Amino acid sequence: DGGITQSPKYLFRKEGQNVTLSCEQNLNHDAMYWYRQDPGQGLRLIYYSQIVNDFQKGDIAEGYSVSREKKESFPLTVTSAQKNPTAFYLCASSLRGGKNIQYFGAGTRLSVL
Amino acid sequence: SQQGEEDPQALSIQEGENATMNCSYKTSINNLQWYRQNSGRGLVHLILIRSNEREKHSGRLRVTLDTSKKSSSLLITASRAADTASYFCATDDAGGTSYGKLTFGQGTILTVHP
Numbered sequence: 338d339g340g341i342t343q344s345p346k347y348l349f350r351k352e353g354q355n356v357t358l359s360c361e362q363n364l365n366h367d368a369m370y371w372y373r374q375d376p377g378q379g380l381r382l383i384y385y386s387q388i389v390n391d392f393q394k395g396d397i398a399e400g401y402s403v404s405r406e407k408k409e410s411f412p413l414t415v416t417s418a419q420k421n422p423t424a425f426y427l428c429a430s431s432l433r434g435g436k437n438i439q440y441f442g443a444g445t446r447l448s449v450l
Numbered sequence: 451s452q453q454g455e456e457d458p459q460a461l462s463i464q465e466g467e468n469a470t471m472n473c474s475y476k477t478s479i480n481n482l483q484w485y486r487q488n489s490g491r492g493l494v495h496l497i498l499i500r501s502n503e504r505e506k507h508s509g510r511l512r513v514t515l516d517t518s519k520k521s522s523s524l525l526i527t528a529s530r531a532a533d534t535a536s537y538f539c540a541t542d543d544a545g546g547t548s549y550g551k552l553t554f555g556q557g558t559i560l561t562v563h564p
Contacts, residue, residue: 341492343492368550370551372554377556377557378556378557379538379554379555379556379557380493380538380554381554382551382553385550385551387550395551425490427492427493429492429493431550433550434550436481436498436542437480437481437483437542437550437552438483438495438498439493439495439540439552440495441492441493441494442492443491443492444490444491444492446490
């Protein structure tokens with residue numbers, strides 16, 4: 338069953354806490370992306386990675402961190418510095434150098450307690 | 451800031467009618483894509499049109515691209531209740547620093563009534 342798996346589906350963060358969202362893909366894609374979606378809004382790019390051990394900031398990277406130690410995995414940490422973390426987080430992947438068609442996971446909804 | 455702006459923000463039609471949504475963008479592009487998102491789910495790729503193409507068809511979908519006006523439209527013919535979703539355009543921007551990024555529009559919410 339190929340695709341992108343995000344977990345957990347729902348996540349709650351306490352004040353001052355860091356939380357990590359998981360994203361795993363078995364599509365053998367080189368590139369992976371994290372987006373944030375607020376209600377009624379489009380997607381905003383947080384971080385992206387074109388290759389293992391390398392990643393770049395997107396448009397709204399402040400308060401977030403990522404790692405790319407394996408091709409299959411691109412976890413996102415929402416740090417305590419992110420003061421407004423409540424949102425729907427989407428992970429995507431694509432073939433590097435192709436048409437850049439992106440394949441998305443089902444998303445993680447993060448709320449603040 | 452968002453590259454794409456979509457119009458209308460919301461569209462409500464009856465089953466069997468056609469639905470047209472529009473997208474405008476600001477910079478030169480390699481291609482423009484349309485994605486669909488069911489409520490609370492991830493996005494699914496629908497169709498891609500390259501910058502040197504003017505029209506593309508896929509099943510009940512028809513996409514047009516006018517690079518002189520920096521705009522695209524998505525037409526869904528003979529709509530069904532199952533087409534109810536949000537639709538987003540996304541541009542793969544031309545230029546040396548884009549690194550494969552897509553820039554998404556704000557989306558059009560389509561409701562198809564049975």
